[in-house]
Amino acid sequence: MIYSSELIKGTLKTIVLQQLKQNGKMYGYEITQRVKELSKDTIAITEGALYPTLHALEAEGLVTTETEFIGKRVRKYYKLTKSGDKKVLEKVNEFSEFMNTMKFLLDIKPAT
Amino acid sequence: MYSLTDKQIDFILNDIRARGVETEDLQLNLLDHICCIIENELGENGDFGQFYQRTISRFYKKELRELEDETQTLLTFKHYYTMKKIMFVSGFFSACLMLSGGAFKVMHWPGANVLFMSGIVLFSLLFLPVMFTLKLKEKTEKRDKAVLVFGMIVSILLLFAALFKFMHWAGAGAFGLIAFGTLLLGFLPVYLFTGLKNPATKVNTIVTSILIIAGSAFLLVLPNRSPSKVLSKETINFLRNEEVALSELREVMQPAGTNDTTEAFNAFMNSADKLKDAIIKGIAGVDYRTYLADDENITPQWLTPEQLNQFTETKNYIDAIVELENKTNTKLYSIGNEQSMDKPNRKEELKNVFQMQPHVKDLMCFIANTQTKACLAVTPKKTIAAK
Numbered sequence: 001m002i003y004s005s006e007l008i009k010g011t012l013k014t015i016v017l018q019q020l021k022q023n024g025k026m027y028g029y030e031i032t033q034r035v036k037e038l039s040k041d042t043i044a045i046t047e048g049a050l051y052p053t054l055h056a057l058e059a060e061g062l063v064t065t066e067t068e069f070i071g072k073r074v075r076k077y078y079k080l081t082k083s084g085d086k087k088v089l090e091k092v093n094e095f096s097e098f099m100n101t102m103k104f105l106l107d108i109k110p111a112t
Numbered sequence: 113m114y115s116l117t118d119k120q121i122d123f124i125l126n127d128i129r130a131r132g133v134e135t136e137d138l139q140l141n142l143l144d145h146i147c148c149i150i151e152n153e154l155g156e157n158g159d160f161g162q163f164y165q166r167t168i169s170r171f172y173k174k175e176l177r178e179l180e181d182e183t184q185t186l187l188t189f190k191h192y193y194t195m196k197k198i199m200f201v202s203g204f205f206s207a208c209l210m211l212s213g214g215a216f217k218v219m220h221w222p223g224a225n226v227l228f229m230s231g232i233v234l235f236s237l238l239f240l241p242v243m244f245t246l247k248l249k250e251k252t253e254k255r256d257k258a259v260l261v262f263g264m265i266v267s268i269l270l271l272f273a274a275l276f277k278f279m280h281w282a283g284a285g286a287f288g289l290i291a292f293g294t295l296l297l298g299f300l301p302v303y304l305f306t307g308l309k310n311p312a313t314k315v316n317t318i319v320t321s322i323l324i325i326a327g328s329a330f331l332l333v334l335p336n337r338s339p340s341k342v343l344s345k346e347t348i349n350f351l352r353n354e355e356v357a358l359s360e361l362r363e364v365m366q367p368a369g370t371n372d373t374t375e376a377f378n379a380f381m382n383s384a385d386k387l388k389d390a391i392i393k394g395i396a397g398v399d400y401r402t403y404l405a406d407d408e409n410i411t412p413q414w415l416t417p418e419q420l421n422q423f424t425e426t427k428n429y430i431d432a433i434v435e436l437e438n439k440t441n442t443k444l445y446s447i448g449n450e451q452s453m454d455k456p457n458r459k460e461e462l463k464n465v466f467q468m469q470p471h472v473k474d475l476m477c478f479i480a481n482t483q484t485k486a487c488l489a490v491t492p493k494k495t496i497a498a499k
Contacts, residue, residue, distance in 0.1 A: 028141055029148035047171040051141055052182040072121045073147055074140040 012045065012053050014091040017062065017080065021088045025066060025079035028054065054078055062087050114154040116147055124164065131168075132177035135184070142171070142179070185249075199242040206235035217278070225279055232275045236268045259306050266291070266299045292328055300324060347473045352404050354480040361484060365491040376432070376439040377490045383425065383432040384483050388476055390425040395472060420466050420475075430462045433482060442489040444482045 019031055026034070032045045057063045062084035066077040080088065102108075125143050133139050146167055154163045172178045213228025244264040248257055273291040276284035300321060307317025362381075385400075392400045420426055437444055437458065445465075465478065 027144065029145045032145075047142070047145055048173070048179055048182075051138060051145075051179055054141075055138070055183045070144075072118055073144050075144045076137075076141055 011095065012049055013057065014088075014095055015043075015045075016050075016053060016057065017084060017088045017091060020063065020078060020080050021085065025077040027075050027077050031078075057084070114151050114156060114158055114160075116150060116160075120160055121147065127164075127168070128176065131175065133180045135180060138180060138183050195242055195246055199239060199246065202234055202238040202242065206231045206239055209234065213278075228278050229275060232271050236271045240264055240267055240271075255306055259303055262299055262302060266295050269294060288332075292332060295324065296328060348404060348406075350473060351476050351480075354477060355404060358480050358483055358487075361487050365487045370439075373436075373439045373490055376436045377486060380432040380436040380486055381483060383428040384479050384486075387423065387425040387429040388479055390423045391420070391472065391475060394420075394423070421463070426466065429479070430459055433462065433486075434458050436486055436489070440486075440489040442485070444485040444489065445478070 015035060016031060019034055020026060023030075023034070028047070028050055032047070032050060035043055035045055054063065058065065058078075062081060063078045064081050066079065068075045068077060121143070124146055125139065128139050128142050128146075133142065146164070149167050150160070150163060153167075154160070168176065209227050209231030211231075213224050213226075213231055216222075216224035216227055241264065244260055248260055269287075269291040273284070273288040275281075276287045304317060304321055307313050307321075389400045392398065392403045396403050398406070433444055445462075466475075
């Protein structure tokens with residue numbers, strides 16, 4: 001089952017940042033594939049959401065790019081900047097707290 | 113593993129471009145991504161064309177352009193804070209400029225026009241567009257955006273109409289009419305129509321529309337108050353009296369002294385008469401005699417110092433008065449603190465007088481006064497005493 005896009009929307013930046021932290025530098029397709037694998041096909045990042053997010057992260061100064069030429073194609077690798085590195089921790093913690101709050105609010109019993 | 117040919121790669125890139133992706137960065141990103149997908153997911157002998165079409169449609173809801181648009185929006189967000197700063201600073205400055213321009217005008221100080229004009233220009237060419245651009249981001253509906261752009265154009269029109277009026281440029285009336293016409297007959301209906309549709313903005317729209325109508329009423333009425341008929345009559349009566357007194361004096365007084373002095377005197381009186389004619393022609397379109405004789409109250413408009421300084425008659429008058437003052441060694445006018453009889457200073461003073469007294473009544477009075485003084489200056493005192 002693929003999670004609804006509503007759930008994904010708020011978390012995409014965090015997911016991307018975390019992936020980059022764990023894997024150094026990645027390119028767009030790679031990111032979508034990793035996430036698909038790790039989430040066991042439940043989270044499918046659409047390209048329509050990915051690239052605007054990556055550009056926004058670049059504009060905010062959290063990621064930089066490296067270009068590699070592959071024949072006629074140009075591949076852009078994304079990696080975290082120093083401030084991006086810091087931000088990942090922030091965002092992951094924020095989300096973790098958010099999850100706890102939601103668990104509490106929705107009265108979700110811990111999975112046994 | 114499907115292997116892509118160069119031709120296919122070119123095809124993909126061109127298709128991306130054709131679908132509305134303009135940012136090169138984004139184009140290349142998408143190209144690489146699509147190629148990866150095709151290479152990894154299409155079988156060796158798969159159908160490129162079909163698979164490509166299926167793949168690309170995964171990227172968007174309605175059209176590929178969405179990505180371009182969203183990327184653009186996110187990128188311009190970077191400038192959001194700079195734009196807000198520009199907006200505040202330019203708004204504040206232009207408001208100050210306009211305000212001081214108005215104050216200077218009321219006080220008849222020089223430079224009013226420059227201040228006001230720069231204020232208006234800054235306001236309409238920097239502040240308004242930036243403000244509207246930022247507001248545009250908040251609106252999502254295409255229709256709302258269109259209304260906003262329309263509003264901006266109308267505001268700029270109104271501002272320029274105000275500028276024309278302030279500077280007394282030709283066409284101020286026409287411009288004002290066009291601006292207000294567009295506002296009330298073009299913008300207002302559109303604004304009401306779009307605003308009333310949405311129940312959330314209904315009240316806001318109605319209130320704003322009422323304010324626009326009321327504001328327009330005020331703006332149309334206030335500056336267009338022509339000097340009342342009473343004031344106009346007052347001016348004419350005043351000037352008539354001045355002219356009567358002056359002509360009586362001219363009849364009684366005989367210029368005496370050297371030929372030089374008489375020449376200078378005649379030249380001066382001539383130049384003064386001509387200047388009065390030029391001024392009245394400038395504001396009322398008729399010569400001085402006609403203006404005074406007319407009971408129909410030709411309503412005068414304002415004469416700006418710039419217009420006044422353009423008359424050759426003004427220059428001749430200034431030259432003649434200084435010449436006569438030198439010949440008779442008297443002062444034909446004084447303004448406050450006593451100045452030296454130095455020719456250049458005298459001319460500058462006179463120019464300043466004309467800068468500060470654009471009201472027709474005061475101007476004409478001033479000139480008539482100097483004529484009276486001139487008569488007195490060239491007549492030996494005993495003639496007056498004898499009378």
